[in-house]
Amino acid sequence: MATFPTARAVRMTPEGLLWEPSERWVRGRKGDVTVVDSRHPVLVWEPGLPVPLYAFPREEVREELLRPAKNPPTGTHFGSRIFYDLEVGGGLLENAAWTFPADDLAGHISFEWFRRSGRGLDHWYEEEEEIFIHPRDPHKRVDAIPSSRHVRVEIDGTVVADTRRPVLLFETGLPVRYYIPREDVRLDLLVPTEHSTGCPYKGTAEYWSWRGDADVPPNLLWSYPDPLPAVGAVKGLLAFYNEAVDITVDGERVERPVTPFSKTPAARPPT
Structure with missing residues (x-):
């Protein structure tokens, strides 16, 4: 055997x-x-x-x-x-x-x-x-799963995203990321930037920053326009750093995690 x-x-x-x-x-x-x-x-x-x-x-x-x-x-x-x-x-x-x-x-x-x-x-x-960036860890798992959870995102009290059709991305050792359809994000409150990063698990990301005066870091929103096949479900969707915004899921506020992304999120590849 x-x-x-x-x-x-x-x-x-x-x-x-x-x-x-x-x-x-x-x-x-x-x-x-x-x-x-x-x-x-x-x-x-x-x-x-x-x-x-x-x-x-x-x-x-x-x-x-x-x-x-x-x-x-x-x-x-x-x-x-x-x-x-x-x-x-x-x-x-x-x-x-x-x-x-x-x-x-x-x-x-x-x-x-x-x-x-x-x-x-x-x-x-x-x-x-x-x-890109580093070898992929064979002991790390990344799953992008469509969901019907109600996800709301706020910046300084302003609702910037509200959806019931997110894709949840689970990655070993990191907080859940909530990928949201563009139609459910107030992109008029954000501005695209020239910043980009590469991730060996997901591909190359593009970024947006907050237009307002809130004390938040730049490049706090990202998207993978052409993700790797393993996470194809997030293609074109938008995700915010949990560390920099307020996220509510099914009526329950998600505690802001403390991670290597907490101080300057875009200094590292997004998850």
């Missing part, structure tokens, strides 16, 4: 790093140059960070493009042993790659993701699908 593991296959190094082999085919590019082409990547979770990184066997990395870092940083990536600059396309990307200080990960190299840190490789693929 076949048996299947029931616990996470994550391992911990003596230094406190969590890691797990992945069976996904992962490629990383800078422009048109493929720097990483790996069928044996490893997911690594640094202490205190909720999202993983990839580390790759050296033989699946184009090491000839790496140079010992001229100005290696300190106190980043959990005390990494060695940093590398990446020379590609006639340019030099400082501290684009590093090794972790763990014997379990000896022989592996990690890379910065441009859309996460502002430097590093700018295109990443799992199999044939491009992913």
Whole structure:
């Protein structure tokens, strides 16, 4: 009889790093140059960070493009042993790659993701699908479920959305997000902005800010015009940061959550 593991296959190094082999085919590019082409990547979770990184066997990395870092940083990536600059396309990307200080990960190299840190490789693929910001956590679930709940949203006492046909997005470790049809949102009270973010689970989001004088952060409303297939139910719908507005569901006020988005929501990708 076949048996299947029931616990996470994550391992911990003596230094406190969590890691797990992945069976996904992962490629990383800078422009048109493929720097990483790996069928044996490893997911690594640094202490205190909720999202993983990839580390790759050296033989699946184009090491000839790496140079010992001229100005290696300190106190980043959990005390990494060695940093590398990446020379590609006639340019030099400082501290684009590093090794972790763990014997379990000896022989592996990690890379910065441009859309996460502002430097590093700018295109990443799992199999044939491009992913953004960071690898997708295999232990995280995202479900977009149509609902008939009555959802009302207020900003500084003004009702800005009222619907009985939301889509509720449940994402592991984060508060429920209420995606609302455009017809049920007072978009005349908001203004579109140039801001956008990418999410490896949902796609690329566009934003709106509040027009009024209320003390709320900018970019507090977002939408995915072309979401990834797994969350296709939110296509074109609008969601507010629970952390910045007042939401009532079926007559019950939802407590504002405290999350990494609480102070400056749009500084991080929406959920």
